[in-house]
Amino acid sequence: MDSEIHLSTYQNPGSKVPLELRFVLTCNTSDNKIADNIRINSAHEHLSWLKFEDPHDGVAIIVGGGPSAKDDLSVIRHRQRMGATVFSLNGASRWLSQHGIRSDWQVMIDAKPETLSLVDETIPNHLFASQIDPATVDAISNPVLMHLSSEGSEDNLPPERREKTSYALVGGGFGVGNSACCAAYVMGYRTIHCFGFDCSHREGKSHSYSQPMNDDIPCVLTQWGDETFLSTVAMKAAAERFQIIANDLKELGCELHVHGEGLLPSMYRNPLKTRTPSEGQ
Numbered sequence: 416m417d418s419e420i421h422l423s424t425y426q427n428p429g430s431k432v433p434l435e436l437r438f439v440l441t442c443n444t445s446d447n448k449i450a451d452n453i454r455i456n457s458a459h460e461h462l463s464w465l466k467f468e469d470p471h472d473g474v475a476i477i478v479g480g481g482p483s484a485k486d487d488l489s490v491i492r493h494r495q496r497m498g499a500t501v502f503s504l505n506g507a508s509r510w511l512s513q514h515g516i517r518s519d520w521q522v523m524i525d526a527k528p529e530t531l532s533l534v535d536e537t538i539p540n541h542l543f544a545s546q547i548d549p550a551t552v553d554a555i556s557n558p559v560l561m562h563l564s565s566e567g568s569e570d571n572l573p574p575e576r577r578e579k580t581s582y583a584l585v586g587g588g589f590g591v592g593n594s595a596c597c598a599a600y601v602m603g604y605r606t607i608h609c610f611g612f613d614c615s616h617r618e619g620k621s622h623s624y625s626q627p628m629n630d631d632i633p634c635v636l637t638q639w640g641d642e643t644f645l646s647t648v649a650m651k652a653a654a655e656r657f658q659i660i661a662n663d664l665k666e667l668g669c670e671l672h673v674h675g676e677g678l679l680p681s682m683y684r685n686p687l688k689t690r691t692p693s694e695g696q
Contacts, residue, residue, distance in 0.1 A: 453545045468601070490517070500604070
């Protein structure tokens with residue numbers, strides 16, 4: 416997977432000029448391992464592949480684990496009762512269940528083996544990226560595989576099935592939320608509501624629930640307008656990428672709503688810049 420350079424600044428007390436920090440952001444799993452995962456998972460002929468569906472009037476609710484999601488539980492619950500489809504990201508599925516909201520889909524794309532611990536067997540549908548660890552795919556009897564759009568990914572699909580099977584290459588990148596929005600579009604949804612897409616910490620917590628695998632990830636401060644947000648570098652990159660994806664989806668006819676608070680919603684509601692901080696670095 417391609418790496419990208421991201422820029423962050425930090426103002427030391429008493430300094431006149433902020434310190435510029437450059438991070439090389441790479442995937443947490445090697446290219447070779449991801450390629451192996453795709454080959455193994457795609458070889459299962461009984462698993463269906465995500466493909467383009469005709470546009471429809473359904474409403475997609477995509478719920479991430481950001482701390483602000485807990486502020487909108489009543490809204491999520493109401494919209495589901497009105498017929499919206501709930502897509503939960505990673506551990507958000509179990510968390511929603513604890514609050515009386517049963518997800519319709521669980522979406523996961525992370526290739527690291529620890530993702531297995533987040534699988535929610537109690538919900539009816541699972542949308543797993545073909546790049547995730549095979550043990551995670553095998554934990555569910557019939558997940559739908561989605562193929563992410565990345566350089567060379569199609570080369571790892573079985574040639575005979577590529578020729579006979581309709582499938583989509585799902586965009587996004589830098590976070591499951593971004594890919595989930597693209598997947599909802601592929602599935603025909605043109606109205607999408609995003610909850611818990613904070614991409615920043617609140618009161619020292621990165622999620623609405625315990626997420627130990629994220630506890631030791633280094634964080635950076637990002638100032639946006641009059642606000643300063645604490646995020647991991649990956650969260651910041653996801654927030655930046657979301658702005659591009661959101662614009663693309665709206666140009667394709669989507670009605671996109673971003674709820675909650677945090678770095679990503681602040682960027683979305685207050686587009687202060689014409690390009691993301693990492694572009695051109």
